[in-house]
Amino acid sequence: MRFGFYRAALAASVAFCVSAPASATDLEVTHWWTSGGEAAAVAEFAKAFDATGNKWVDGAIAGSGDTARPIMISRITGGDPMGATQFNHGRQAEELVQEGLMRDLTDLATKEEWAKLINPPTLLQNCTLDGKIYCVPVNIHSWQWIWLSNKAFADAGVPVPTNWDEFVAAAPALEKAGKVPLALGKQAWQESGALNVLMAAIVGPETFLKVYKDKDETVAAGADIAKVFKAADDARKMAVNSNVQNWNEATAMVINGQAGGQIMGDWAQGEFQVAGQVAGKDYTCLPGLGLNAVIATGGDAFYFPKVDNADISAAQETLAHVMLSPETQVAFNLKKGSLPVRGDVDLTAANDCMKKGLEILAAGKTMQWTDELISPDTTQQMNDLMAEFFSTPTITPEDAQKRFAEIIAKAD
């Protein structure tokens, strides 16, 4: 505690000295967008913010959100907050908000009428705690996609599947052609993500919510979820030869035709874009694995830590404004491969896959995702279980399901 105080005092005094020349304010923004497509997208934010006369100081932290979030959180709780920081909205920053470490944006939100702009409204609800708004949603990301390499299937001499079952059936042909049927990075979040996608696709959003929202352990132990673990077992067998770690390395396997497909969120699309591939021609995307075309409206949001500095506060407001402006939303989301948070922007430049997503969004077929439903603690337990399951062929789907139900029973 002592050190916390000194550090805060030190940070405050440094901030005070720096703030003397007022016009252009440097605002440090931390995020974990470091892959090719992501970096291109975040550059759009920086460009738009710099155009307002301020300066975007890029604080990219490599190594996925799991690595970045502890660093961000300890900077905020340690009294050395950045100007703005990315989180997945939902429950990751919940306690920071409760402790009053994050800035209340309600005034700005009312002035700019975010409630009317932001679609679907659940996005803003996820930023709201006790009626106050604490974050700016910047995109809609959905996990429920499978990305298929048209080249891999052509090489194997089988048609590109239209759903998960056909994909599983095509796996032996792919293997015979020397391909890895399913590319899967060996990181726990990717493995538990794949399980959740399978769950949403196979049993549908209702049962998914019974498990994750109502934390109903009898459903989690029941026959429906048993089908999900059976499918996860298939996925495990198909991904046996996938020896990569990062998600974009797995995506690269799909891009160059080494692998048949990858279950990954729509951020993978940015990678296809950077590689110059065309949706429908070089690769195929199936929302909801072709079984259940519903998308989750998770995504990224920016939070603004409380700072005692009028210049930085003003710059924070400018950044929030810029991020939601229609031009930035279009430029950013096209590069990122995600959907814009405003319903009123023009996305004629969107590609095939994004259009599929927009259609589903327009039809209102959306659902909540785990970031909003379960705490980071439960997520970690899920990740541990799935990491073990995917790397240990001796764990049967039944055992894994039993342990899954135990986690759900104690979940919060």
Place this chain on the structure above:
Amino acid sequence: MSAATRPSKLFKNLNAKIASIPMILTALCVFVGGTTWTVVYSFTDSKLLPRLRFVGIEQYERLWASQRWIVSIENLAIYGILSLVFSLVIGFLLAALLDQKIRFEDTFRTIFLYPFALSFIVTGLVWQWILNPQFGVQGIVRGLGWESFSFDPLYNADIVIYGIMIAGLWQGTGLVMCLMLAGLRGIDEDIWKAARVDGIPMWKTYLFIVIPMMRPVFITTLVIIASGIVKLYDLVVAQTGGGPGNASEVPAKYVYEFMFRAQNLGQGFAASTMMLLTVAIIVVPWAYLEFGRRR
């Protein structure tokens, strides 16, 4: 100086005592204070931020029900025992060999000690490449024509911890060797001469005369190796990230991940308290025997 004017024991070596006050305070505040704080908060349901809401031993029940924690403890036990034995044996053997008045002793000493100058992260990454089946040892041996050769410890859940131990030994034995060598050099030449006169074979001299005389050196080495074992973390992170699956998890990594990634301080504190308890169970009786006896 007469007995009457002899200063009280408290003021003996006064300068030294004043000089050590800052260290005593640091030790009390940081180590004892921090430890107590951690233990107290391990009985709460603190999530992202510490909160004093007591939940009894719930965190400990969950800890011992967690498969990952059990695996971590087993891994630490295997790594600990084996690396303790091997680094002592290899370190001593290297030192004894170097002590035979060989040529280029300085060169060998530098080579053996060099890995110790690298951080665990670098060591881990280097060995990750060496043990990689495609590019490392396995790839080279297969390239030489032995097609069925298989050596991929980091990708096999059953033996991954041994792969980590190899890297740990490579890094740590150099230091053990140096400590042992210093100990050997401290042994009086005359003892060797006497042993030779008595016709005692060299291995017996080492085993029954030299090693017992080197007891203080062995204790220092033991403490250094043991503390390195308990804090094992960065090597695992760099080499395997805890994988495949959870097969190479270690307690320190569990603590870190639950405190910061899972935003569950209570669980992390409970795990670190268990680590402290394990160390205490081993160290306290030993320290009692070692230091208590002399009084």
